[in-house]
Amino acid sequence: MNDALNHLQPYPFEKLRALLAGALPPAEKSAIALSIGEPKHRSPEFVAKALSDNLDQLAVYPTTLGIAALRESIATWCERRFNVPAGWLDAGKHVLPVNGTREALFAFTQTVVQRSDDGLVVSPNPFYQIYEGAALLAGAKPHYLPCLEENGFNPDFDAVSADIWQRCQILFLCSPGNPTGALIPQATLQKLIMLADQYDFVIAADECYSELYFDEANPPAGLLSACAAMGRSDFARCVVFHSLSKRSNLPGLRSGFVAGDAAILKSFLLYRTYHGCAMPVQTQLASVAAWNDEAHVRSNRDLYREKYDAVLDILQPVMDVQRPDGGFYLWAKTPMDDADFTRELFAKEHVTVVPGSYLSREVDGFNPGAGRVRMALVAPLAECVEAATRIRAFIQSKANA
Numbered sequence: 001m002n003d004a005l006n007h008l009q010p011y012p013f014e015k016l017r018a019l020l021a022g023a024l025p026p027a028e029k030s031a032i033a034l035s036i037g038e039p040k041h042r043s044p045e046f047v048a049k050a051l052s053d054n055l056d057q058l059a060v061y062p063t064t065l066g067i068a069a070l071r072e073s074i075a076t077w078c079e080r081r082f083n084v085p086a087g088w089l090d091a092g093k094h095v096l097p098v099n100g101t102r103e104a105l106f107a108f109t110q111t112v113v114q115r116s117d118d119g120l121v122v123s124p125n126p127f128y129q130i131y132e133g134a135a136l137l138a139g140a141k142p143h144y145l146p147c148l149e150e151n152g153f154n155p156d157f158d159a160v161s162a163d164i165w166q167r168c169q170i171l172f173l174c175s176p177g178n179p180t181g182a183l184i185p186q187a188t189l190q191k192l193i194m195l196a197d198q199y200d201f202v203i204a205a206d207e208c209y210s211e212l213y214f215d216e217a218n219p220p221a222g223l224l225s226a227c228a229a230m231g232r233s234d235f236a237r238c239v240v241f242h243s244l245s246k247r248s249n250l251p252g253l254r255s256g257f258v259a260g261d262a263a264i265l266k267s268f269l270l271y272r273t274y275h276g277c278a279m280p281v282q283t284q285l286a287s288v289a290a291w292n293d294e295a296h297v298r299s300n301r302d303l304y305r306e307k308y309d310a311v312l313d314i315l316q317p318v319m320d321v322q323r324p325d326g327g328f329y330l331w332a333k334t335p336m337d338d339a340d341f342t343r344e345l346f347a348k349e350h351v352t353v354v355p356g357s358y359l360s361r362e363v364d365g366f367n368p369g370a371g372r373v374r375m376a377l378v379a380p381l382a383e384c385v386e387a388a389t390r391i392r393a394f395i396q397s398k399a400n401a
Helices: 003-007 012-020 045-053 055-059 068-082 101-112 130-137 162-167 186-199 223-229 262-275 281-291 295-315 338-349 381-400
Strands: 095-098 120-125 141-146 168-174 202-206 238-243 256-260 329-333 372-376
Touching: 003 130, 012 338, 045 055, 045 281, 055 281, 068 095, 068 223, 068 256, 068 281, 095 101, 095 262, 101 130, 101 168, 101 202, 101 238, 101 256, 101 262, 120 130, 120 162, 130 141, 162 168, 162 186, 168 186, 186 202, 186 223, 223 238, 223 256, 256 262, 295 329, 295 381, 338 372, 338 381
Parallel strands: 120 141, 120 168, 168 202, 202 238
Antiparallel strands: 095 256, 238 256, 329 372
């Protein structure tokens, strides 16, 4: 067996199940899960129709590169969304369809990492655990950058030593962040691009939450935006990961894309050809329909705005919790140990959240997720309001005990 498997830590939800084992919530209260970030809004009917209209493609072997229509719709969407000048993104070289960002992030790491004794994969902390597992199984060491409130829940990149940058092979970014919801400013992205040039590492920007934001007039910047603003038409050392899961409420479609540096994507395509992960043609055609439409995405953001407004109105009087820059999570401080808070809340109110310490790693005796919980506002509005009401009652009962 691969010895690296022994270094993988339990997934947060495995730890959560163990934490809640034996807890008996009140039977009269329905279960409300704010734990898993699985979108629950209705999937677009026109995407389902495109899928069903093309079921004859079940008889066709898909290619790893994907159909031209999908790559072109993705390139056009990137131009429109991230202000990339027309023609900069060659759909045949700079875009590659993938089966969701999770498998792509993992496979990309296996492609890029050059095994060595001191190679690093650098990521925010807290983080999406795929970054860590992919690094370990690729033969690199994870290196964690704490995301603290005093720095807007983004890593303090200025505090990273030259030695770490020199050893870095991949820098993972997540903007808006999971679980913090923090956006990385475009100026910071440009600074990181210059560091990537100086130290020769790859920036892998996980932007799967990029379409969940609050100001319709000011969509958040991404790594492609930063490249465009710098006149960087080759997107050297820059790769972005996007998905239809959150943007379009299509987590079960398993459809996304990777875009950026053509030389890196050429190697990634080679890896994926052997990996055997081509997207079914009917899924690709349904994805074309989704990428070509923005009306359903705006409606999706409206639903999240409504939930944030309602939930924050209930929780902020009793809890230190703020509206994030984007995404669909709340990253709230707890009045007690985050794991104890999670277990007691479940036992007394039948509401499930995730301890922040389960989404982070302790480094030098400090876990930046400790004392916080992640709440995913993915359930319908009424359920989110009911969950917030129960959480408020729980906190007040603890304060009055």
